[in-house]
Amino acid sequence: MKIHFFRLILLTSALLIALTGLSLAAQSPYAIRIFIDNDTLTLFVPSVGMVSLEGFAYQVQRSGQMESYSLDEYVGFGIPFNTIPTPICFRLRKAGTTVPLPVECPQAQTLTQDLAPANVFWYDSVTNSPLVITLTVSGVPFGICPSGISDCQAVFEPPTSTPTPPPPTATPTPVTPTATHTPRPPTATRTPIPPTATPTPMPPFEGENEDWTPVTETINGIEVALVPPGCFIMGVSEQSNIAPAHEQCIDTAFYIGVTEVSIGEYRQCVDDGDCTPFGDADLWDDPDIDAYPARFVSLHQAQAFAEWWGGRLPTEREWEYAARGVSSWRYTWSVTPFEWAPERVNSASPYDPYTNVAPVRSFSEGASWIGALNMLGNVQEWTSSLFMPYPYVPDGVEVALDESMSDPVFVLRGGSYLSEEGAGLESTHRWGERADYDAQDVGFRVARDY
Secondary structure (H helix, E strand, O other), X not given: OOOOOOEEXXXXXXXXXXXXXXXXXXXXXXXXXXXXXXXXXXXXXOOOOEEOOOOEEEEEEEOOEEEEEEHHHOOOOOOOOOOEEOOEEEEXXXXXXOOOOOOOHHHOEEEEEEXXXXXXXXXXXXXXXXXXXXXXXXXXXXXXXXXXXXXXXXXXXXXXXXXXXXXXXXXXXXXXXXXXXXXXXXXXXXXXXXXXXXOOOOOOOOOOHHXXXXXEEEEOOEEEEEEOOEEEEEOOHHHOOOOOOEEEXXXXXXXXXXXXXXXXXXXXXXXXXXXXOOOOHHHHOOHHHOOOEOOOOOHHHHHHHHHHHOOEXXXXXXXXXXXXXXXXXXXXXXXXXXXXXXXXXXXXXXXXXXXXXXXXXXXHHHOOOOOOOOXXXXXXXXXXXXXXXXXXXXXXXXXXXXXXXXOOEEEEEOOOOOXXXXXXXXXXXXXXXXXXXXXXXXXXXXXXXX
């Protein structure tokens, strides 16, 4: 795939807010960068404090008509555009693309909106070239980037709406450090997410799986997918003695990892001293496999990583809902939801190219309705739910792992690359193991409250 990049330097006099009286002062100019290829359009704002992009929009001319696309119309961004904490990236992306983020974005909070191919407005797939993009603020053009130009410049005058300053607080009393504690320097990929207003509760999603457009964002270096509230059928009637079908409802939205946690991501937690190495030492020391899933991981290790990252493990019903959706699919794919498609999953099938585990961003054609990859196959995934007979009763099985428990058995989901059709590769399949269990095909993905 031919990739076109251009840098857009927008010189703007952003506003500094005095702590008293709301007096304003001009801030030094700063560079905003825009990266574009045929599948992604990424806006990067560097670390310049609180800024405003209220009214910022892209315009393109298609079929003789000018179309406008404002940043604030994309639900995946979901923040007030007159008070934006920086650094930050806003990314529009064709669903299913594997184009990596620009190098600037992993150090920043990244908000991502996945789009259907028909909604990719910045690239003409017929001529295989970017379109002319007109930059506007509050409907007023302030710059044009001609097609084929590698970079362009424009003077960006921000809107008059300015960020509201936080109320002044008392100066905290310095704490004298003790001799026995040395603060660990922060990890670059785990930049704390600036506090934002409490999100408005999301109403239950009542459509079909195909009606939901995946929404993803990057939190502390890991890409997560938004899962809306809704109801689904948990379990399956054909296996009534194992997993009888019954309705479950998720009352609040949550996030789940787009991918299984990779070795590279897990390595960062080990380097920070919050996780312990897993499995074979030779496996751990090989940097060439950082894109593959962390495995040989016990529930204790998976939970430690999730807490270090700033989240938790998914519960069993969250996992199944993220895999099969409101339409209660047997598998995770949307084209043929009730037909086995071995080419869409890493399993013990001769139809996929891997004889062992696959990279965490493989098999995009098998993505679930919310955009999560490899929920079936590759590695089994830990959940935080006790392995108990159905019907699933949240209050009785969704408990925190406690060292005082006597040999608790927790649920693993999704099957693995060792699984065959009909033996663990359905969205309803469940397996139980003790919390200290680990194996070559056992890994995990993270979750987080919305």
